[in-house]
Amino acid sequence: MEYTEISGSKIPLISAKLTLADLLGGLMVRFDINRNNYKVRPGLYGIGKPGQDSPVLVTANYKLSFDIVRKNLEGLNAWLIVLDTKGINVWCAAGKGTFGTIELVKRIIESGLEKIVSHRTVILPQLGAVGVSAYKARMMTKFKIVYGPVRACDIKKFIAGGMEKDAGMSEVSFNWRDRLAVAPVELVQSSALIAALIILGAVFSLPFDKSYAARLAPLMIQYIAAVLAGVFVFPLLLPYLPFRAFSLKGGVLGILYCLLIAFICHISFYGSLIMSFITIPVISFIAMNFTGSSTFTSQAGATLEVKRSIPVMAVVFIAGISLNILKTLNILGGH
Amino acid sequence: MNIDITGSFKEVTVVWKYIKNGESLLIDADKCTGCGTCLEVCPHSVFILKYKKALINLRDACMECGACKLNCPAGAIEVNSGVGCAAAVIGGMLGKKAPDCGCC
Numbered sequence: 001m002e003y004t005e006i007s008g009s010k011i012p013l014i015s016a017k018l019t020l021a022d023l024l025g026g027l028m029v030r031f032d033i034n035r036n037n038y039k040v041r042p043g044l045y046g047i048g049k050p051g052q053d054s055p056v057l058v059t060a061n062y063k064l065s066f067d068i069v070r071k072n073l074e075g076l077n078a079w080l081i082v083l084d085t086k087g088i089n090v091w092c093a094a095g096k097g098t099f100g101t102i103e104l105v106k107r108i109i110e111s112g113l114e115k116i117v118s119h120r121t122v123i124l125p126q127l128g129a130v131g132v133s134a135y136k137a138r139m140m141t142k143f144k145i146v147y148g149p150v151r152a153c154d155i156k157k158f159i160a161g162g163m164e165k166d167a168g169m170s171e172v173s174f175n176w177r178d179r180l181a182v183a184p185v186e187l188v189q190s191s192a193l194i195a196a197l198i199i200l201g202a203v204f205s206l207p208f209d210k211s212y213a214a215r216l217a218p219l220m221i222q223y224i225a226a227v228l229a230g231v232f233v234f235p236l237l238l239p240y241l242p243f244r245a246f247s248l249k250g251g252v253l254g255i256l257y258c259l260l261i262a263f264i265c266h267i268s269f270y271g272s273l274i275m276s277f278i279t280i281p282v283i284s285f286i287a288m289n290f291t292g293s294s295t296f297t298s299q300a301g302a303t304l305e306v307k308r309s310i311p312v313m314a315v316v317f318i319a320g321i322s323l324n325i326l327k328t329l330n331i332l333g334g335h
Numbered sequence: 336m337n338i339d340i341t342g343s344f345k346e347v348t349v350v351w352k353y354i355k356n357g358e359s360l361l362i363d364a365d366k367c368t369g370c371g372t373c374l375e376v377c378p379h380s381v382f383i384l385k386y387k388k389a390l391i392n393l394r395d396a397c398m399e400c401g402a403c404k405l406n407c408p409a410g411a412i413e414v415n416s417g418v419g420c421a422a423a424v425i426g427g428m429l430g431k432k433a434p435d436c437g438c439c
Contacts, residue, residue, distance in 0.1 A: 296351035298358075
């Protein structure tokens with residue numbers, strides 16, 4: 001690793017260029033692989049040829065955040081303070097307090113920043129404000145804390161514009177690309193649910209006879225497609241589905257899903273009913289979990305939603321299983 | 336300011352609304368000095384500045400993240416902040432702890 005010497009301190013230099021390994025690692029964490037252990041060492045780094053007048057930026061030690069920031073600093077001479085956020089991104093870490101006032105103050109003092117730069121300004125990502133109290137950090141370090149843009153891609157423009165934010169820089173966007181980018185993690189985190197549904201389908205298709213596979217296959221398709229609808233279609237349709245609670249939006253999507261599948265696959269009324277009772281709660285549950293990936297849900301709302309909808313989902317799901325047992329036992333006349 | 340286009344495939348200003356959003360958000364107008372810090376840190380443009388006081392303009396958009404309360408030098412803002420994540424809420428209920436998540 002290269003270093004730069006300034007005021008008697010040796011500061012490691014980092015590149016703005018991402019390697020293939022960086023890109024692959026970034027892709028993997030998007031699919032929840034190694035996501036909880038994707039860290040960089042906290043501390044002060046230099047990028048380009050930083051000097052006494054270079055701006056100082058702050059980020060988290062989640063390597064994906066670190067990589068996005070340094071990539072967007074290409075061509076700039078700057079200092080980058082990496083806080084120890086336990087490998088968590090800025091916004092979530094700020095919510096937990098690890099991207100916080102004390103950690104920031106500690107890193108500013110420990111790095112000897114006051115001897116390295118002649119100015120007294122530190123730029124934080126705006127979403128760090130959830131964990132950092134700017135006026136308190138200033139009292140403790142004499143450094144003025146400026147909240148920069150939400151997104152790293154606006155940093156250069158922000159600095160070039162004399163540290164002034166235009167309207168778009170402070171808004172958290174959540175467009176369809178943003179919403180789809182978080183879907184793969186939701187899919188991986190639904191793996192236990194998928195496994196449970198596969199087991200359920202396998203049991204529903206009993207007994208083991210010549211037509212077992214013929215009964216199993218459509219159930220598998222119904223259930224897996226329902227999970228995929230919850231994971232990928234729900235985020236896409238989020239702004240267009242009625243109601244504010246995600247579980248209700250998911251319920252609407254579940255009804256649409258069942259109507260579509262019943263229509264396309266010519267499923268009997270009774271079969272459609274069982275499918276609805278199983279898959280609508282599944283889609284609604286996955287949809288409700290998307291609150292964690294979304295950018296605008298309050299804890300009070302999420303708590304209310306969980307308390308109201310989990311019992312309903314459970315009752316409907318159990319009713320679906322019961323209906324299927326009745327069907328298997330031929331009590332209701334089967335088809 | 337109060338544009339209400341709920342999502343689009345074009346890049347437009349979106350006001351995302353959610354149940355119970357912003358219910359606990361309070362500004363003490365007597366303490367507020369009109370410095371505008373809350374406008375600067377709010378990720379959803381909830382506040383506006385009028386007559387040198389911060390006012391709540393888009394309460395439904397407030398996700399209660401707490402950035403405004405933490406950064407208000409006058410201590411004029413109150414809000415019950417926390418993670419708005421159903422999985423964390425469920426985890427909190429099962430573990431009987433405050434909602435927290437290992438996921439993010």
